[in-house]
Amino acid sequence: MPSSGTQTYHHGDLRSALLDAAANRIENQGIEGLSLRKLADDVGVSRSALYHHFRDKNALLNAVAANGFASWIAMTSESGGDESVPAPVRMKQFVYGYVHWAVEHPQLYDLMFGRPIWKNDLADDELKDVAYPAFQYMLSLITHWQQQGLLLADKPALRQTQVIWATLHGLAKLVTDGVYADSSHIDEMCDCAVNMLLPSVN
Amino acid sequence: MPSSGTQTYHHGDLRSALLDAAANRIENQGIEGLSLRKLADDVGVSRSALYHHFRDKNALLNAVAANGFASWIAMTSESGGDESVPAPVRMKQFVYGYVHWAVEHPQLYDLMFGRPIWKNDLADDELKDVAYPAFQYMLSLITHWQQQGLLLADKPALRQTQVIWATLHGLAKLVTDGVYADSSHIDEMCDCAVNMLLPSVN
DNA sequence: TCTTTATCTTGACAGTGTCAAATTATACGC
DNA sequence: GCGTATAATTTGACACTGTCAAGATAAAGA
Structure with a gap:
C-alpha cells in the first residue's frame, strides 16, 4: 500500500x-x-x-514541544480572541486559561518552557519558529491592554508583559512542581494575581 | 589521627x-x-x-539542596532584616535580592525549587525541615508588609504571598532558563515588578 | 527487471545508578 | 597491646540508557 x-x-x-x-x-x-x-x-x-x-533524542523532544506550542496557541487565541466579551473579562479569562492549561498538561508545559531545551540552546529552528510567535502573541495582547488604558502606562509594555508572564509562569510552575501542595486554590491564586496586576479588573 | x-x-x-x-x-x-x-x-x-x-543519588541531591536553602535563608534575612531602613526600600531590596541570588546560582536554584525534587515527593525530612521555614519566612515578611499598610488588605496575605513569590520565581526561572535571552534587563524587570505588585513603592 | 535509495534491524560501545560480596581500616573491650 | 566487632571502601556484576556502524530488507524509479 x-x-x-x-x-x-x-x-x-x-x-x-x-x-x-x-x-x-x-x-x-x-x-x-x-x-x-x-x-x-x-x-x-x-x-x-x-x-x-530524528537526529537524536533532543530533536524528538523539540518536535513534541513544537506540537505543544501549536495546541497552546490554539487554546490561547480561542480564549483571548472574542471581541464581544469586555476586555477586563478577557484578561481574567486569559490568566485562568494560561494557568489551567499548564496544570492540565504539566509535563508538556515543563518540556515547552523548561530549562533543558532553552537553557543550553538546544532548541532547533523548527521549534523557535513556533515558540517565538507564542511569546509575541502575549506581548501584543498586553500591549493592546495598555493602549486601551487597562494597564498603567508608566512602564513599557514589554516590561509589563515580562512581569505578567513571569507571574503566570511562576504560578504554573509552583503548582505543577508540587511546591504549592494544595492545588485546589488555583482559582483563588489566579483571582489574587489578576487583582494585584491588573488594577482595572476589580 | x-x-x-x-x-x-x-x-x-x-x-x-x-x-x-x-x-x-x-x-x-x-x-x-x-x-x-x-x-x-x-x-x-x-x-x-x-x-x-547517602542512600542514593536523590539523597545526595537533597543534602545539596538543603545546604542551598541554608545559604538562601542567610542571604534573605540579611537583606530583609535591617529595621533602620524604611519598609518600602526593604521591599525593593528583597525583590532584587531574590532574583539576583537566583541568577547568580542558577543551577542550585533550579535544584532547590525545581520539579524533580518536589514534584515526585522526593524531598526527605531533612530537606523539608530547612525548606519549609524558608517558605514561612516569606509569608511572615509579606504578612508584615500588609499589616503595615504597604499592601492592599482586600486579599488574604497568604494569597498575596503566593502571587508575589510566583512573580519572583517566574522572573528567576525565565531568566535562568534563558527564555528571557537578554538578562541585562533584570533590574528593569525587577523595578517593573515592584511597581506593579507593591503600590506603596513608586 | 535492475539499480538506487530509503527504512529498519542487529551488534556493539561507553556511560549511567545500584547492589552483593569481598576487603580493608578503624574503634572498642579485654 | 591484642583480638574482635564494626564501619568504610573496593571490586564485580547487572540492567538500563543514548548512539553509531554495518548489514538486511523493502520500496521507488528507470
Whole structure:
C-alpha cells in the first residue's frame, strides 16, 4: 500500500507514530521517564529505527514541544480572541486559561518552557519558529491592554508583559512542581494575581 | 589521627567532601551533568563508596539542596532584616535580592525549587525541615508588609504571598532558563515588578 | 527487471545508578 | 597491646540508557 501518508515505507508513518507515543509517555511518566527504547517498543519497532526520522533524542523532544506550542496557541487565541466579551473579562479569562492549561498538561508545559531545551540552546529552528510567535502573541495582547488604558502606562509594555508572564509562569510552575501542595486554590491564586496586576479588573 | 571531624575513618570526611564536590559540579555543569562516578573520581574514591553516606543519588541531591536553602535563608534575612531602613526600600531590596541570588546560582536554584525534587515527593525530612521555614519566612515578611499598610488588605496575605513569590520565581526561572535571552534587563524587570505588585513603592 | 535509495534491524560501545560480596581500616573491650 | 566487632571502601556484576556502524530488507524509479 503506497501513498497513504507522508512516509509509507516499512512502517507507514513512523515519524508521527513516534511523536504520538512520545507525547503519551511524557504526559504519563514525564520527560525523565521517557526512554527511546521503551518508545520503540511502544511503536513496535527496533531501538534505532528512530534515528532515520530524528537526529537524536533532543530533536524528538523539540518536535513534541513544537506540537505543544501549536495546541497552546490554539487554546490561547480561542480564549483571548472574542471581541464581544469586555476586555477586563478577557484578561481574567486569559490568566485562568494560561494557568489551567499548564496544570492540565504539566509535563508538556515543563518540556515547552523548561530549562533543558532553552537553557543550553538546544532548541532547533523548527521549534523557535513556533515558540517565538507564542511569546509575541502575549506581548501584543498586553500591549493592546495598555493602549486601551487597562494597564498603567508608566512602564513599557514589554516590561509589563515580562512581569505578567513571569507571574503566570511562576504560578504554573509552583503548582505543577508540587511546591504549592494544595492545588485546589488555583482559582483563588489566579483571582489574587489578576487583582494585584491588573488594577482595572476589580 | 582520630577525632578531627565527624567522620574520620578511611577518608576523613567523605560525606562533606562529596557534598562540596557535588555543589561544585552542579554549579558548573548543572544537575544533568552530575554523575556519581565522576563525583567519586573528583574525590578520589571508588564509585560506590558514596552509598555509605547517602542512600542514593536523590539523597545526595537533597543534602545539596538543603545546604542551598541554608545559604538562601542567610542571604534573605540579611537583606530583609535591617529595621533602620524604611519598609518600602526593604521591599525593593528583597525583590532584587531574590532574583539576583537566583541568577547568580542558577543551577542550585533550579535544584532547590525545581520539579524533580518536589514534584515526585522526593524531598526527605531533612530537606523539608530547612525548606519549609524558608517558605514561612516569606509569608511572615509579606504578612508584615500588609499589616503595615504597604499592601492592599482586600486579599488574604497568604494569597498575596503566593502571587508575589510566583512573580519572583517566574522572573528567576525565565531568566535562568534563558527564555528571557537578554538578562541585562533584570533590574528593569525587577523595578517593573515592584511597581506593579507593591503600590506603596513608586 | 535492475539499480538506487530509503527504512529498519542487529551488534556493539561507553556511560549511567545500584547492589552483593569481598576487603580493608578503624574503634572498642579485654 | 591484642583480638574482635564494626564501619568504610573496593571490586564485580547487572540492567538500563543514548548512539553509531554495518548489514538486511523493502520500496521507488528507470
